[in-house]
Amino acid sequence: MNVIKTHIPSSKPSLAAMAAKIGAPSSSIMKEAAAETSKSEVVADPKKEGIPVELQVQNRKPLTPAQEKALAAASAKAKSNPATATRGTPPSQAKAQAKAKSAKPTKSGKPRADRKASGPSGLVADCLKLAARSRGDRRLGVDATELNETTKWTGAPWKWLFHNPKNTGWCQRWGYDLTVFTGADGEKRYFVEKFDGSRAANVKVEAAPAKVKADAKPAPKAKSAGKAKAARKSKKAPKARAKKKAA
Secondary structure (H helix, E strand, O other): OOOOOOOOOOOOOOHHHHHHHHOOOOHHHHHHHHHHHHHHHOOOOHHHOOOOHHHOHHHOOOOOHHHHHHHHHHHHHHHHOOOOOOOOOOHHHHHHHHHHHHOOOOOOOOOHHHHHHHOOOHHHHHHHHHHOOEEOOEEOOEEHHHHHHHHOOOOOOHHHHHOOOOOOOHHHHHOEEEEEEEOOOOOEEEEEEEOOOOOOOOEEEOOOOOOOOOOOOOOOOOOOHHHHHHHHHHHHHHHHHHHHHHO
8 A cells, every 4th residue: 555645734834934924023923933942942950940941041042242232231220320239249348338428528528637637627717716816925815705706606615615625626636725714804715826736735724813893992091099099089178168168
């Protein structure tokens, strides 16, 4: 018996025939082709149980140049975004980066070490300049009222700000000696003098001078014995005359 082999075409056309008929494959056709190719070439690894076969390392295809370019652009965009910049970094490093970003810049815009080397600035420099005033050998300094007007502060502990036991005062930071004295009107004044910084800053509080009352009467002078006797006789004389006339 002779057997005749015949080819019966499938009702579903092949992907290649569809691509040839259309001329340029659509995106859906390309996806189906990639899925069909990947299914035919995938190799399952028993050690990676639970991971889909298509996602296992041995079945991943290398990226095309276009895909690598798109991936690099996406990575750069993620790093520029503060919300995702610390992803993938060690916790200690991420914490240090977040602390550095959240740190507020200083008003002068300089690091603290540079600021200390360059000297005081801003309102601190203004206060020290006022407190260092003198006229010849006469100390002028500054009082709390003038400091309040200059800084627009109220109730500031000026002596503490100039010099304090914690060594954080302006005089201790910038190398000034402080003298607290009483002015002509009884007000407390602060006077500073610059020194080379080779020693600790000194503070001196002068006592207020004793006040003399303007309306105080001088003490009466003691009379001598002769003057006192004459005064007694002069008082008795009118009384004696009056008695003689009455007699």
